[in-house]
Amino acid sequence: MGFGSGMKRLSGLIGVEQGSRILFNDFALDSPMWTGAGPREVRQSQSFKEPFMDVPSVLIGISMWDIDHQTNARVDISAENATVEGFEIVFRTWGDTHVGRVRADWMAIGQARDDDDWEVT
Numbered sequence: 001m002g003f004g005s006g007m008k009r010l011s012g013l014i015g016v017e018q019g020s021r022i023l024f025n026d027f028a029l030d031s032p033m034w035t036g037a038g039p040r041e042v043r044q045s046q047s048f049k050e051p052f053m054d055v056p057s058v059l060i061g062i063s064m065w066d067i068d069h070q071t072n073a074r075v076d077i078s079a080e081n082a083t084v085e086g087f088e089i090v091f092r093t094w095g096d097t098h099v100g101r102v103r104a105d106w107m108a109i110g111q112a113r114d115d116d117d118w119e120v121t
Helices: none
Strands: 014-025 040-047 057-067 076-080 086-093 099-111
Touching: 014 040, 014 086, 057 076, 076 099, 086 099
Parallel strands: none
Antiparallel strands: 014 099, 040 086, 057 099, 076 086
């Protein structure tokens, strides 16, 4: 989905699930996000506690970051490959940016299953 992709209309029950997750702690490990240069990416799968009826809208943001003040602050965070069961949290940086650690907070909003829903196979 890009900018201005339109309104998602929901009927029935609306479900909301949210969470918080440390994506990496590279400062302690001298890993690529902290010591590297150029394009770098961290990708983590996040499952929902229970599946939605349809692919939910997922909002994501950085709730904590530890970044080197001597380099440019370049960060990109997104939710990708969303399904009814989960999505991927993707954090990217590039150039000379050195990121020690990042925590992401997310929220998924979509049509929830009702206890009275029947699944016929």
